[in-house]
Amino acid sequence: MALVITACNSWLKVEPDDRIVSENLYKDKAGYMTALNGVYEELNELTEFRIRTLDRMAQYYGSAAFDYNYYNGSSSSDYENTCKLRTNWDKSYSLIAGCNEIIRQCDGESGIVLNGGYYEMIKGEALALRALLHFDLLRLYGPVWSEKDAESIPYMTRADRKTQPLLTGSAAADSVIADLRAAADLLEKVDPVIGEGKRDFSDGLGKNDWNYRQYRLNYFAVQVLLARAYLWTGNTSQAGIVARDVINRASAFFPFVTSQYMLTTPDRMFSPEVLFSLYNLSRTSLIYNKHFAFSVWNVLTAYGPNSTGRISYMYDNLNDYRQKMWIDAPNYEHSSTVSHLIKYQDETTNGAEAYRYMIPLIRMSEAYLIAAECETDVQKAIDSYINPLRFARNSPNLSATTRTELMNHIKAEYTREFVGEGQLFFYFKRLELATVPKADAANSTMNMPAGGYVVPLPDNEQQIRGL
């Protein structure tokens, strides 16, 4: 009888053939990598929110194309959907839950298959992904740092997916930092990026577990993320230490682009400098064609033509590689000329595979800008961090004598450097700027209302929590 029941037990275990039960996936390294890769792959789903909503919130685009903008007070009552806020929240937390399952499995019974550095890499990257996702949500929904004790977001770390309380802004930031430090500790032991750099080549049969580190949250990317998080909490000393460390150790592998390179390569990603990015084969159809292509309805464009509009004030010289990413073209109604961003336009020249599918998330220049901001010596900041970046962008050196001047330079560089990458709004929010650029004017500012930096939690989350 017992024998029959045992035989039945195995017969009763059914594996569906189009899906796979968690227990069966985490049987070997490949299964773990498949689950981890699923999270990286799905991060692409957050791109539209980042490049469209976040950068509109950063007031880059003020065009004839009508689109809801969180701060311009559109009447749309359904802004959660039109702005992809709901998608961003749901998807982010769903991926976080995915990370938590990976982490649980790493430390569970099946984790023993993860020898040869896989444990450190997989768990480290999963922790870092969890921190990255939470940090972006914290920066959006959380309070400004001066009100760091206000409620922010739940920080999900449990695989059982029990509802967690809303943490204060500072507690959530502490969790981000803790996860990132744990991730860095794990990755530091095994990540080949530390000694060999990107490894942007294929091992042949597609087994790229340790290659293309630029498309993974590698040790250096995690460190920049950590510096970013420290800076968010106002911890400039730690942020500076980490940023300088990255500059020292990673510059050899992630060098600034040279004028020689830029002459021959239409690489608007500055891909050699990119520390972490997403890989998206459909970048042209899903990103460029939908949001930036000329004459597309709903296109994102900067106010006015390059010569007299927003762009003419955003950049201080016409040779800046970044200025060249803006092209004059008629707006979609053909009633005027506006600046179009061609950063994500497709390139098919030889070797373009290195950047044509890339969507950058963390780049080397941020380490320089963080280091500059954390440097108490203004002159040193200009010399060591601002001007090297300026040089790499084909722009003349700047000078500054006061901290205010320095900060203005940093702000201008943030604005130029991270267009299309969704970082500028968070920069404004971190510094709690009272005025921000006005999107539908060439060179004007608008006041940020009190509390304007905090996006309310999605309706669904509020309702269930009884808020």
Added chain:
Amino acid sequence: MALMTLAFSLALTAQTDTDGKKITLHVKGISVEALFKEINRQTGQNFIYNVKDILPLKAVDVDATDEPVASVLEKALSPQGVSFKFTEGSVIVKKAAIYPVSGRVTDMQTGEPLLGTSVFDRNTGIGVTTDLSGNYHINVAEGSVLVFSYLGYVSVERKITGSRTGLDIALVPTENVLTEVVATGIYTRPKESFTGSSQTYTVKELKTIGNQNVLQSLKTLDPAFAIVENNQYGSDPNRLPDVNVRGKTSVIGLQQEYDTDPNQPLFILDGFESTLAVISELNMDRVESITVLKDAAATAIYGSKAANGVIVVETKAPEAGRLRVSYSGNASVSFADLTDYNLMNAAEKLEFERLVGNYDLIEYNEHLAEIRRGVDTYWLSEPLRTALSHRHNLYVEGGDDKMRYGAGLSYGLTEGVMKGSDKDAVNGNVRLIYRNKRFLFQNYLTVDYSTADREKVAFSQFSRAIPYYRKMDENGDVQPILFNYNGYTTVYNPLYDMGLNSFSTTNGFGFNNNFETEWRATDDFRIRGRFSVALSTSRNKTFQSPYATMFYTTVETERGSYSETYSGNSRYEGDAGLTYGKLFREKHRVNAVTGMRIQRTYSNPTGYTVYGFIDDNYTSPTFSNGFVQGSKPRYSSSDVRSASYYLNSGYAFDNRYLVDFNYRYDGASVFGASRQWTTTWAVGLGWNLHNESFLRYQTAVSLLKLRASVGNPGNQNFDAYISMNIYGYTTTYPNLFGRTALITSWGNPDLKWQKTLDKNIGADIELFDRRIRLSLDYFVKDTDPLLVYVSAPASTGSTIAPMNIGRQVTEGLTGTLNVAILKQENMAWNVSLNARHFASEYRNIGNLLDEYNQAGLGVNLQRFYDGGSPDDLWAVRSAGIDPATGQELFISKDGEYTFTHSYADEVKVGNSMPDIEGVIGTSFYWRGVTASVNMRYRLGGQLFQSTLYEKVENISGGRLAYNQDKRALYDRWKEPGDKAKFKGISVTQTTPISSRFVADENTLAGESVSLGYEAQSPRWLQNMGAQAFTLRGYMNDIFRLSTVKEERGLDYPFARSVSFSLGLRF
């Protein structure tokens, strides 16, 4: 009959001979001789007797007031074996002789001895019971009447005039002998010794109600079995009914996340699991009987699948004998029931628009001109037809003691009342049975093929169309657009879509083979093995013409669509079991059934949809433009396996006290890896009072049985992978690192299985030779915990999560009463009544489902509160329309009147479950002719009248482009002082739901009227070579009276039908 004659003649004698002499006497313990003296004193009556006969007699009690002498003597003397006779002037009293009588009682049909038959003296109530061989021996007084009585057989009486040996009696089974055996699909048990609540119906009973569908007939016969009326799809032949036994056990309507309806009963066809689709399409002429198993003791043998009751269907087995051919044919005519529609005509609609004030003067005048020209289109009739359906069944059977065979072929075409909707089905089946002394082999093979077509346009499209539009233009062409309201609303012509070459066709093929073998090791012990294979495929092809109005706003390259869905399904089921049954020391009966069952069901639906066709002559997918960007073919698969061990054991003492115990240990892949096995149990008790000595030897009460049971049947009708995290492979963003997978369905490993504690108390009573039959059941179903999909904060990773929450307690009472008012050989008249009352209540829900309450505000009337019922209707109370302003006056929670509607004021305003629902019926039989009428009544329920809400009260903007209910014009408030039921006609703001739209609903519906004729070998039949002939005509759902007027059958109307069936056996 003998009894009546005797009593009659006795009374007659008394009348004439004693001249109606009566005495009054109240005395206890008076000797017989003293009694004679007293009678003589009061009446002057003389007695002649032998003192030797009288002295040994016992003293008697007399309690007579103005009672005839004969009656007093009868009571005093007859029980003591003394007879008396009135002669000229005196009464002769004489001791009767005692005669020994013996013989054997057998079954008339089988010749088997009938063990336990009661043989008793009708006068004295003294009697004996037959032994194992059916033999009896009794001493009775001369002239007394012996009654031979056995449950399930017609009682026989014999007058004893002398001593007899070999008084052999063959008892004839009562007509529906099948009702006396309960077939559970796994074992059969005599009903008398079964403790569960169940009811069996023969095909004859089912066919008295209707000839269309076994479930429709079952609904009329059994109060516990219900088909929920589908207001959306009415009598669509291609929709499956929503059925339940004893109400619903689970919370549904929260989120329909389940693969299968979690309230559906389990269907068993010839011992194997079947589906609702198969049973509802089963040809009635193949059916032998249907048994509804209701309580835990009856269903527990099906363990974790049994919480919703079990419907067991047995098909006909061939009878031995020379080759016999039988034919049955059914034909029916159906037509749509539109009596509940109350739509405006052209003039009314236009007048309504004028009063609303939202109209364009130019358009108004155009429409008015059309109406003046006599345009008043009746759209409703356009998609409808008088549907003709027919079904034929040919069956051949025969064989000898050892080998029997039966083969059948049937064809049926069912037409729906909407044009283009029909279904035809062909079935072939062969059954072979081989039996010798110890072995039995049986194989049953069936093959089905069916084709179903759907109507092209929903009925609602026609009921919406406005009558001041013409169907066709002046050239007789049907135009796609009826009218364009200033460019902002386009009104399409449903007739145009109906004329296109769109289609939706489903082909189904099924193969089913059941094999059974049985070894009768000893008389008491049997081993049985059964195996069943079922394979089926279904292919649906749906084509939408590119000209269809639904594509008018689509880009040209994506107009027209073709989709194909293919599903291959297989099911294997095996069962091996031992059966033991023995009677010890003539009093202790032991039954045991134990076995193991395994089952695997696999299904693999796939499909795709392509878009973009040039025209609708070429409908093949090769003419399409292909997939719409981003769409993919569909594919899924499900593999559900289960294995179980079961035990049913019963003990009966002297056929009086019964105990049943059921146990089942179920393993299923759907339970998840961590908890693959679950146990279910049930205990049943029964007491056959009619077998107790104090009720045994009489004929008034032939059955009086009390039953009680308790058990915990489970429910497996949930998503197969609910407890596990499931990863799905993704392909949207391929990258350099190989495969990617994401969690597509989040499991809850802590989920407990939903179980129902089911308690039942019941009684079965048969009185006066089965003239009155009553069956009552009271049950309490306690489902704890409920399995509910609750909303979760998105931050947990998913917005919906399966959870165990609260309880639902359902109480119910069902009863069936049959009274034979007339019971003669050639004439019978029966009246029957059945009724059910159910009430459910939520407990321990707390505020966990508050989100559903919030989401339901303004959308539906269902709320989830502790103590509330799933059937309760919640709304703000309304005091009606204020005659002065035309605005609605609400009543707040505290009873105050207010113009402001606030959801905080919601209270319970009704319950959609009727207080009592059932069927009242009567049937009359006279020389082969049977007439029967069955009517369904529903009393005391409330209904939310969506027609009033949507088509009378809230007609704004876009809805003005549809035709509306007449009451919108006549019953709405127009000017101050109007006592109207509905708000001001020109008010276009949406009115929130209030109690104003909830009304008491009482209905009476003619569910079945039938008239039949049955003949067994009359001459004219023999001339044509036939042995038996039946002809029956039916009218189903022929009328419906209701206290509310509410549109029913929105997308497909309800049908009324008249049908005939003919049966011939050669």
